Amino acid sequence: MLTLPNLLTLSRIFAVPLLVALLWRPAPLDYAITFVLYCIVGITDYFDGYLARAQGQISRLGQFLDPIADKIMVAAVLIMLISSRKANPEPEIAGLHIVAALIILLREIIVSGLREYLASLQVSVPVSQLAKWKTTFQLVALGALILGGAVPHLPWVHLVGLASLWAAALLTLVTGWDYLRIGMKHMD
Secondary structure, eight states, rough: OOOHHHHHHHHHHHHHHHHHHHHHHHOOHHHHHHHHEEEEHHHHHHHHHHHHHHOOOHHHHHHHHHHHHHHHHHHHHHHHHHOOOOSSOOSSSOHHHHEEEEEEEHHHHHHHHHHHHHTTTOOOOOHHHHHHHHHHHHHHHHHHHHHHHHHHTTHHHHHHHHHHHHHHHHHHHHHHHHHHHHTTTOOO
């Protein structure tokens, strides 16, 4: 069912290769363009859910694709920011900060597997308010890290990105534990 909300979700998935290409050999202009595209993609994340609820167009396809679109985008951007090389040989996410990125990536894999397992038992695990805050911090972190590449003369932007990345990682641990605790109740 290709409703407007589902098309917005699909547009996020189709934007990922463009985000990756722009972050492949980033220069300040590439980072600026990536930041604008990233913001547009983030806005579609909000509007696909809002429109689906407001127009009564919540669909199974949308419920399936929305979390996948988010995970694909976050994973791709995290990986590119870890591996990026601009004039500075240091990537946007380096050193100990890679741990925060790994926490986020590993939690997404674990929770996806857990949700799949619980779905086979017909157990639904709703997204918690804390998980929404985690997502917000993730999106702010990645946006700030991308923007930091566009404005290297403003190092505080990069620091906001790293601080938000760690906040997201901490919330990732808490929400991941919550999901795992709920899931364990349904395992033999």
